[in-house]
Amino acid sequence: LIPADIISKKRDGQALSKNELNYFIKEYLSGSITNSQMSALLMAIYFKGMSDRETFVLLDVMLQSGSILNFENSKEYIADKHSTGGIGDKVSLILAPLMAAGGLKIPMIAGRGLGFTGGTVDKIESIPNINTNPSMEVFKDWIIKNRCAIVVQSNKIAPADKKIYSLRNLTGTVPSLPLICSSILSKKIAEGIQGLVMDIKIGNGAFLKTKKDAISLGRLITNIGTFYDIKTNIVFSSMDQPLGRFAGLACEVTEALECLNGNGPNDTMRITFELGSHLFLQAGIVNDKNAALKKMQALIDSKKALKYFKSMVNLQGGQLDDFKNITKPKYEQLVHSNKSGIINFMDTEKIGWALLDLGCGYKKPDDKLDYTAGIEFYKKVGDEVKYNDPLYRVFNSDLIRLEKVSHLLLDTFNIGNKGKPLELIL
Amino acid sequence: LIPADIISKKRDGQALSKNELNYFIKEYLSGSITNSQMSALLMAIYFKGMSDRETFVLLDVMLQSGSILNFENSKEYIADKHSTGGIGDKVSLILAPLMAAGGLKIPMIAGRGLGFTGGTVDKIESIPNINTNPSMEVFKDWIIKNRCAIVVQSNKIAPADKKIYSLRNLTGTVPSLPLICSSILSKKIAEGIQGLVMDIKIGNGAFLKTKKDAISLGRLITNIGTFYDIKTNIVFSSMDQPLGRFAGLACEVTEALECLNGNGPNDTMRITFELGSHLFLQAGIVNDKNAALKKMQALIDSKKALKYFKSMVNLQGGQLDDFKNITKPKYEQLVHSNKSGIINFMDTEKIGWALLDLGCGYKKPDDKLDYTAGIEFYKKVGDEVKYNDPLYRVFNSDLIRLEKVSHLLLDTFNIGNKGKPLELIL
Numbered sequence: 001l002i003p004a005d006i007i008s009k010k011r012d013g014q015a016l017s018k019n020e021l022n023y024f025i026k027e028y029l030s031g032s033i034t035n036s037q038m039s040a041l042l043m044a045i046y047f048k049g050m051s052d053r054e055t056f057v058l059l060d061v062m063l064q065s066g067s068i069l070n071f072e073n074s075k076e077y078i079a080d081k082h083s084t085g086g087i088g089d090k091v092s093l094i095l096a097p098l099m100a101a102g103g104l105k106i107p108m109i110a111g112r113g114l115g116f117t118g119g120t121v122d123k124i125e126s127i128p129n130i131n132t133n134p135s136m137e138v139f140k141d142w143i144i145k146n147r148c149a150i151v152v153q154s155n156k157i158a159p160a161d162k163k164i165y166s167l168r169n170l171t172g173t174v175p176s177l178p179l180i181c182s183s184i185l186s187k188k189i190a191e192g193i194q195g196l197v198m199d200i201k202i203g204n205g206a207f208l209k210t211k212k213d214a215i216s217l218g219r220l221i222t223n224i225g226t227f228y229d230i231k232t233n234i235v236f237s238s239m240d241q242p243l244g245r246f247a248g249l250a251c252e253v254t255e256a257l258e259c260l261n262g263n264g265p266n267d268t269m270r271i272t273f274e275l276g277s278h279l280f281l282q283a284g285i286v287n288d289k290n291a292a293l294k295k296m297q298a299l300i301d302s303k304k305a306l307k308y309f310k311s312m313v314n315l316q317g318g319q320l321d322d323f324k325n326i327t328k329p330k331y332e333q334l335v336h337s338n339k340s341g342i343i344n345f346m347d348t349e350k351i352g353w354a355l356l357d358l359g360c361g362y363k364k365p366d367d368k369l370d371y372t373a374g375i376e377f378y379k380k381v382g383d384e385v386k387y388n389d390p391l392y393r394v395f396n397s398d399l400i401r402l403e404k405v406s407h408l409l410l411d412t413f414n415i416g417n418k419g420k421p422l423e424l425i426l
Numbered sequence: 427l428i429p430a431d432i433i434s435k436k437r438d439g440q441a442l443s444k445n446e447l448n449y450f451i452k453e454y455l456s457g458s459i460t461n462s463q464m465s466a467l468l469m470a471i472y473f474k475g476m477s478d479r480e481t482f483v484l485l486d487v488m489l490q491s492g493s494i495l496n497f498e499n500s501k502e503y504i505a506d507k508h509s510t511g512g513i514g515d516k517v518s519l520i521l522a523p524l525m526a527a528g529g530l531k532i533p534m535i536a537g538r539g540l541g542f543t544g545g546t547v548d549k550i551e552s553i554p555n556i557n558t559n560p561s562m563e564v565f566k567d568w569i570i571k572n573r574c575a576i577v578v579q580s581n582k583i584a585p586a587d588k589k590i591y592s593l594r595n596l597t598g599t600v601p602s603l604p605l606i607c608s609s610i611l612s613k614k615i616a617e618g619i620q621g622l623v624m625d626i627k628i629g630n631g632a633f634l635k636t637k638k639d640a641i642s643l644g645r646l647i648t649n650i651g652t653f654y655d656i657k658t659n660i661v662f663s664s665m666d667q668p669l670g671r672f673a674g675l676a677c678e679v680t681e682a683l684e685c686l687n688g689n690g691p692n693d694t695m696r697i698t699f700e701l702g703s704h705l706f707l708q709a710g711i712v713n714d715k716n717a718a719l720k721k722m723q724a725l726i727d728s729k730k731a732l733k734y735f736k737s738m739v740n741l742q743g744g745q746l747d748d749f750k751n752i753t754k755p756k757y758e759q760l761v762h763s764n765k766s767g768i769i770n771f772m773d774t775e776k777i778g779w780a781l782l783d784l785g786c787g788y789k790k791p792d793d794k795l796d797y798t799a800g801i802e803f804y805k806k807v808g809d810e811v812k813y814n815d816p817l818y819r820v821f822n823s824d825l826i827r828l829e830k831v832s833h834l835l836l837d838t839f840n841i842g843n844k845g846k847p848l849e850l851i852l
Contacts, residue, residue, distance in 0.1 A: 002789075004596055004597065008598035036465040036593055039461075043437070169430065170463060171430065171462055171463055172434035172466055
């Protein structure tokens with residue numbers, strides 16, 4: 001087995017054998033196959049794809065490279081949610097405690113910001129002192145005690161995926177369905193889950209710009225879920241505008257708290273309930289979607305879901321006291337409408353890149369985040385605006401970056417004569 | 427300028443700007459762009475190609491990354507020959523002194539074995555004590571004194587090409603026309619030449635398997651040559667069987683000496699004279715091809731070309747005394763015909779890989795070569811053979827490797843009812 005030959009084989013469009021993939025990834029983890037060779041293979045996979053069988057093998061090698069959580073004889077249904085990422089998507093922060101309040105275990109391994117999309121772990125880390133990188137034992141203990149926790153992928157969970165993932169971000173090999181799929185699922189399966197609901201986002205602020213790609217990914221994830229005996233549901237949702245009223249770091253935690261307090265924006269609650277109803281149905285604790293929606297509303301109204309959020313933060317060492325004051329931005333600016341009319345387009349990806357510039361994400365792997373940074377959206381697509389109406393409130397604690405981003409944002413919306421609100425669930 | 431964005435741009439099929447290519451290669455040389463990122467870009471170039479304009483820029487950045495030889499006011503025409511590589515191709519060893527004897531300057535920067543093809547530098551290094559890696563000043567001095575020298579690419583000549591080239595061999599990104607072309611020509615142009623003749627080999631023992639690819643490469647090289655004011659001729663030749671009677675290391679030097687002594691095999695002399703006649707015509711020292719052929723034959727007959735070979739080796743510190751004895755292999759075996767008939771096919775690439783196994787090339791970058799190793803070919807395609815006739819004599823100084831290779835070689839020819847000699851010049 002010669003690494004360059006394996007790369008050339010994939011480059012020429014041939015399927016790699018289990019043996020070849022196994023060898024390549026193991027030697028890569030051990031360091032005898034270099035980052036350069038892995039990058040070349042990843043780019044060849046980008047162009048030539050992988051069969052389902054190859055994707056299964058890739059995923060399994062990545063999964064087996066680390067530990068797998070095992071909640072022996074759990075009385076509760078163990079599940080998780082994953083989103084392909086977007087702008088203002090704080091649903092995980094709401095859904096994890098909501099599902100835990102409903103009786104499910106949610107051992108959530110979440111991600112950091114990637115490309116132009118925000119990261120759940122970055123957002124929750126705006127809570128002072130919160131620990132998102134516990135040992136496997138402590139993570140398991142948190143789940144047993146509180147039924148939900150949100151942590152980052154440790155070196156113990158699918159380390160091959162972790163090593164490959166950091167390479168993909170630097171080498172233009174992120175948007176490949178078999179790579180996306182094996183990466184997502186190697187982490188999720190390592191959580192020892194029985195059920196999964198996937199929020200596959202489509203639109204100008206999502207990795208997947210077309211329905212076709214989204215359906216391919218959904219099909220692949222369902223196939224693999226089935227293979228691993230994981231009940232899998234897919235929700236396709238629109239990412240043609242930011243989700244909710246806020247996008248950023250601490251401001252999204254604050255908005256999630258608002259949602260758990262019963263004051264969340266419609267779109268955010270709608271998608272949260274859509275995803276949650278699948279998990280409640282999978283778990284068999286309700287008989288139909290209507291009952292699931294009612295149960296979730298009750299868990300919000302009774303503040304039981306909020307209680308699970310607070311106990312989760314508490315177990316993870318985080319301090320919510322005075323959170324809003326601590327994460328108050330030093331500066332803010334308004335971005336105004338340049339004419340009267342109806343908003344008919346928001347360039348959501350560009351808003352995502354602007355959030356990076358504001359301090360909410362990584363342009364280089366070791367960039368320092370500004371937890372106070374974010375954008376408040378006063379208007380959505382389909383809304384009428386007048387000339388000089390404020391559209392966005394932009395805030396952070398670095399005036400130079402703020403000025404730059406305010407300018408960038410002028411180029412992220414279009415106002416015309418007509419336009420209507422977007423469908424959220426596709 | 428963000429490296430991952432540049433990679434993604436090429437991945438998506440867009441042309442890179444001069445600025446982007448410049449930045450990427452310079453930062454790669456300085457180390458701030460990693461091997462992984464370069465590998466990913468190379469693989470994207472493999473798939474998406476490059477426009478002529480991009481190839482020009484790539485070549486120019488690689489060229490400008492190092493020194494360029496300058497023979498101020500040279501009275502002699504300065505030229506070189508390059509071959510895309512094959513099995514048994516010792517033409518450079520004959521052509522360089524032949525052209526020097528005819529009055530041209532040939533500052534030849536040659537290569538080491540690559541993939542399954544042999545390397546001129548590896549072959550000449552079978553001569554004890556020969557120095558193939560002089561400083562630029564010494565190289566220039568050799569050329570001024572003797573009009574020809576054969577050296578390896580130093581760190582001073584197109585270092586960007588050198589760094590990229592070693593990566594390509596390990597990452598399955600060798601067979602890309604713009605990469606091949608810019609790599610060849612960055613070295614050749616750095617020699618300060620006025621003329622170039624390219625031997626583009628086509629066939630089962632060449633990198634280029636089809637006429638179409640060969641013509642594309644020829645077109646690209648001619649365009650770039652013209653751009654740099656270099657007179658450029660292309661010869662297309664067949665590599666569907668080894669060239670000459672020997673392939674290996676010292677044995678090819680010995681065969682080259684035979685050629686310079688007037689005892690060379692027809693095919694080797696034919697292609698040498700074909701290439702040489704282009705250079706003599708370019709230089710204007712003959713008026714037609716016939717005169718060129720006559721002049722070359724005279725330089726062989728008078729031993730003047732041989733004298734230039736010997737003085738070249740001498741200047742480079744090599745010792746030819748007792749060369750045949752010093753490089754005598756310890757072991758040899760014959761490979762016999764398994765039936766009677768006519769040889770109608772030789773798997774030349776497989777013979778090339780067998781030569782690597784024998785000790786004539788690199789399976790890993792730091793493999794040690796066996797200069798005594800090689801194969802003598804008793805028969806060519808179109809020759810009649812009887813059952814048990816010897817076809818190859820295989821030799822080296824490592825019995826285990828020899829046994830292995832003798833077995834491999836049984837699978838490198840086909841004997842049928844009919845077959846005819848191959849055309850050499852296409």
